[in-house]
Amino acid sequence: MTDEARGDAPEEESSVVLDERVSVATAAEMRNLGQRLAALFRAGDLVVLSGPLGAGKTTLAQGIGAGLGVRGQVTSPTFVIARIHPSLRGGPDLVHADAYRLGSRAEVDDLDLDTDLATAVTVVEWGAGLVEDLADSVLTVSIEAGSPPAEAEEAAEGTRVLRVRGFGDRWRQPPAVAAAHRALTEQ
Ligand SMILES: Nc1ncnc2c1ncn2[C@@H]1O[C@H](COP(=O)(O)OP(=O)(O)O)[C@@H](O)[C@H]1O
Ligand SMILES: [Mg+2]
Numbered sequence: 001m002t003d004e005a006r007g008d009a010p011e012e013e014s015s016v017v018l019d020e021r022v023s024v025a026t027a028a029e030m031r032n033l034g035q036r037l038a039a040l041f042r043a044g045d046l047v048v049l050s051g052p053l054g055a056g057k058t059t060l061a062q063g064i065g066a067g068l069g070v071r072g073q074v075t076s077p078t079f080v081i082a083r084i085h086p087s088l089r090g091g092p093d094l095v096h097a098d099a100y101r102l103g104s105r106a107e108v109d110d111l112d113l114d115t116d117l118a119t120a121v122t123v124v125e126w127g128a129g130l131v132e133d134l135a136d137s138v139l140t141v142s143i144e145a146g147s148p149p150a151e152a153e154e155a156a157e158g159t160r161v162l163r164v165r166g167f168g169d170r171w172r173q174p175p176a177v178a179a180a181h182r183a184l185t186e187q
Helices: 027-038 057-068 105-110 113-117 174-185
Strands: 019-024 046-050 082-085 093-098 120-125 138-145 160-167
Touching (some): 027 057, 027 174, 057 120
Parallel strands (some): 046 120, 046 138
Antiparallel strands (some): 138 160
């Protein structure tokens, strides 16, 4: 994806930009946020989650899965790197992928994420810098641990600060930006 398509070029056709920060106090709130975001998502959407181990990426993905109404438990994959969760209600499926163990774009290509992209909401943990160009538009969520910071493995209960940014045409449409704003600020 070019800088221009990503929306971070200084001169934009539309001045509407999705770039919001939100605090999330608990894991339950993180799941609720995922559910509210899911209501905005449609087939073809690509969502990239970043943040350290234990930040809450999988927890957010679980909320997205619940909101989409998909089959199966969204988990931290041990061996399975990408998993498709079919919709139980005729909506988009959820493809949940974890790129933690992937080192290169070639390995990403081996996942064939693009096969299901058009019919699914694709959520990729650790995908930053690897998968954005699979779609024309991407929603990125970077999760910063609050204070105290989450330690690897034993994640601390505590506030996370999320930065949610939209890139590409999809997230430059005023109704999409407004809906995202509502989803992020509602309790
Ligand atoms: N505010 C919060 N948001 C998300 N998770 C939280 C929060 N506070 C504590 N947690 C806990 O942190 C852990 C996050 O783990 P997980 O979602 O698997 O992280 P990641 O996928 O980023 O490695 C879970 O055990 C969750 O219960
Ligand atoms: Mg995870």
